Amino acid sequence: MQANQINLQEEYSKTEIAKVLNILDEELVGLTPVKTRIREIAALLLVDKVREDLGIAAGSPGLHMSFTGSPGTGKTTVGLKMADILYQLGYISQGHLLTVTRDDLVGQYIGHTAPKTKEVLKKAMGGVLFIDEAYYLYKPDNERDYGSEAIEILLQVMENQRDQLVVILAGYKEPMDKFYESNPGLSSRIANHIDFPDYTVPELLQISKMMLAEEQYQLTPQAEMALEQYITRRKEQPLFANARSIKNALDRARMRQANRIFDSRGQILTKRELVNIEADDILQSTIFN
Numbered sequence: 001m002q003a004n005q006i007n008l009q010e011e012y013s014k015t016e017i018a019k020v021l022n023i024l025d026e027e028l029v030g031l032t033p034v035k036t037r038i039r040e041i042a043a044l045l046l047v048d049k050v051r052e053d054l055g056i057a058a059g060s061p062g063l064h065m066s067f068t069g070s071p072g073t074g075k076t077t078v079g080l081k082m083a084d085i086l087y088q089l090g091y092i093s094q095g096h097l098l099t100v101t102r103d104d105l106v107g108q109y110i111g112h113t114a115p116k117t118k119e120v121l122k123k124a125m126g127g128v129l130f131i132d133e134a135y136y137l138y139k140p141d142n143e144r145d146y147g148s149e150a151i152e153i154l155l156q157v158m159e160n161q162r163d164q165l166v167v168i169l170a171g172y173k174e175p176m177d178k179f180y181e182s183n184p185g186l187s188s189r190i191a192n193h194i195d196f197p198d199y200t201v202p203e204l205l206q207i208s209k210m211m212l213a214e215e216q217y218q219l220t221p222q223a224e225m226a227l228e229q230y231i232t233r234r235k236e237q238p239l240f241a242n243a244r245s246i247k248n249a250l251d252r253a254r255m256r257q258a259n260r261i262f263d264s265r266g267q268i269l270t271k272r273e274l275v276n277i278e279a280d281d282i283l284q285s286t287i288f289n
């Protein structure tokens with residue numbers, strides 16, 4: 001091949017990116033807008049790399065991100081996968097993800113914040129810094145708040161060392177939107193604002209089956225119908241946390257299954273009985289009272 005030609009497919013197969021993207025598709029139910037965005041980022045990085053190889057200017061794109069969405073919609077999970085993808089694409093050198101919250105960055109007393117924030121940034125270099133519930137960084141009601149000091153330092157590093165560190169700010173949508181309104185400098189340095197939608201009932205049912213299969217349990221057909229009813233009701237209740245609420249509900253169902261099996265001791269057990277979650281294990285939830 002000539003010096004001014006390149007085989008994109010070949011470049012693509014050199015990376016593990018196809019594999020990582022496929023795993024992402026398989027392991028994560030739903031989240032179509034999130035997956036689409038990740039593919040776009042992957043394409044951009046690959047094309048950038050090829051441009052660089054051919055001597056065309058390739059400005060290192062800022063890859064800082066914002067993940068907004070309700071509790072349990074997969075923000076932390078996708079953050080972890082994102083670190084892996086960026087590493088596979090050679091964008092970051094180490095691929096680790098460091099999760100922090102306000103308390104890890106902001107000190108209680110004057111002079112404590114800068115060293116704390118810098119220490120965290122140092123640990124995150126080469127990887128992804130995931131700031132959970134990022135809106136807590138900024139407390140407008142408190143004029144002697146040190147959060148803004150942490151934000152200033154963060155901003156500088158996000159601008160000057162963006163080829164060494166990707167920052168993801170995560171949190172629930174409304175407070176995050178407010179947070180960005182008060183910190184436009186931060187918002188404008190984030191190229192990718194990704195919104196995580198709430199899961200639908202069928203998606204939550206599919207997530208349930210995946211979670212159970214991982215632990216070698218399965219739903220009987222009646223149990224599946226019961227679980228669908230459970231999810232429909234649970235979704236309308238306060239403090240619903242999407243996939244996390246489902247995980248908790250399944251833990252309780254497993255406990256009821258164990259109790260049911262224990263109560264029937266004296267009879268011979270089959271493997272199937274140990275694997276199956278029955279409708280009763282779901283229907284005993286107080287949600288059906």
Ligand SMILES: Nc1ncnc2c1ncn2[C@@H]1O[C@H](COP(=O)(O)OP(=O)(O)OP(=O)(O)O)[C@@H](O)[C@H]1O
Binds near residue numbers: 029069071077
């Ligand atoms: N799309 C999905 N497919 C399968 N499992 C999922 C999916 N989304 C989330 N989960 C599972 O649900 C649980 C909660 O997800 P996660 O912690 O990533 O949510 P989160 O958005 O970070 O929540 P929070 O805002 O409360 O921190 C995890 O156990 C995760 O594995």
Ligand SMILES: [Mg+2]
Binds near residue numbers: 075076077132
């Ligand atoms: Mg989380």
